[in-house]
Ligand SMILES: CC(=O)N[C@H]1[C@@H](OP(=O)(O)OP(=O)(O)OC[C@H]2O[C@@H](n3ccc(=O)[nH]c3=O)[C@H](O)[C@@H]2O)O[C@H](CO)[C@@H](O)[C@@H]1O
């Protein structure tokens with residue numbers, strides 16, 4: 001096991017390249033198994049979740065050739081083997097195997113997903129979608145057995161706006177007979193990315209990125225080549241880190257439109273931001289205004305940036321209120337920030353954050369974005385060394401973190417525990 005060591009207090013300066021989006025990659029990889037022939041994915045992030053998915057596909061009989069940011073997946077010899085345990089328990093997005101295998105083989109047995117469990121994360125809307133398409137879903141010792149004689153199109157209204165359920169239903173419905181509509185669908189850019197890949201494979205999906213998605217099922221899908229969109233959460237994290245360290249950073253290889261909510265909030269605080277075609281320059285200032293932040297579904301402020309943002313909000317002159325309307329209790333980073341001297345109270349689904357200094361401490365990342373929050377806090381601390389354990393969570397979502405931060409002038413390294 002390794003820990004992350006940070007000697008903070010240095011403004012970040014320079015340019016950071018953003019890799020492909022984790023939340024796209026781990027949906028596009030299972031989407032590829034719907035194809036009869038090889039799919040090539042470019043701009044792939046080098047993350048532990050991607051490595052685990054690669055192993056899962058190989059266990060199912062696919063051939064996977066992964067070389068840095070490119071992966072070629074040949075699923076022609078794939079079978080729908082039951083996967084009640086093992087790698088599927090290590091990541092959240094293993095639930096996409098349910099929709100993908102159901103679409104291709106009409107049957108899947110997959111253990112309940114793992115990943116970051118900062119609070120209960122039900123998948124009832126995924127199940128509702130599969131059942132509407134004609135599948136029976138039974139729970140067998142903690143694994144879901146999903147089976148259909150035939151998948152047929154259906155009209156599905158999601159009770160909650162869910163990224164995972166929207167994508168999972170798209171995967172299965174793209175091989176159903178007839179037309180499926182998803183109402184109250186999630187609108188995240190990653191959903192458009194998955195629809196783009198599926199359409200390149202021969203699917204007929206319209207409306208991705210709006211609240212109504214129409215999927216006309218097809219008999220077969222075929223190989224293609226697809227480049228993954230940039231990771232807006234990774235980009236937002238570096239933007240926050242630049243502001244928090246009063247630095248001057250160009251965040252490159254991004255789609256600025258995907259970053260509008262974080263850009264607007266940073267500007268409201270007093271951070272100077274310059275948008276270019278594919279990059280954003282963030283220039284930190286000495287003093288920041290306190291602001292209120294509401295984490296919402298896209299295009300609102302992303303819940304995945306809520307934890308990193310809470311570290312930045314300790315640097316304002318007043319009191320900020322940060323409320324998460326997506327997850328009611330995503331605050332596992334707060335007790336760790338308390339160890340670093342932060343003055344934060346959690347009330348219901350809000351964190352009330354009073355500006356003040358942070359000090360170095362030994363802290364533990366208990367999930368991916370809690371880890372990102374602690375990294376930002378460690379970069380802010382003016383003296384001493386912050387030690388962060390639980391690095392394996394951070395590796396789920398930030399590739400080349402130490403190299404990227406070091407190139408920006410941070411003093412950060414990994415050390416064996
Ligand atoms: C792999 C991936 O893409 N993960 C992202 C995805 O997770 P994920 O797709 O799992 O999150 P959802 O969008 O499904 O969850 C949104 C809300 O709906 C609830 N819900 C969801 C499904 C369901 O069947 N029933 C239900 O009640 C959840 O508990 C949560 O409160 O979107 C989240 C919200 O933007 C992000 O934090 C995650 O980074």
Ligand SMILES: C=C(OP(=O)(O)O)C(=O)O
Nearest residue numbers: 092093115116304368369
């Ligand atoms: C919660 C996250 O990921 P996952 O849904 O894969 O656990 C995240 O990316 O912040």
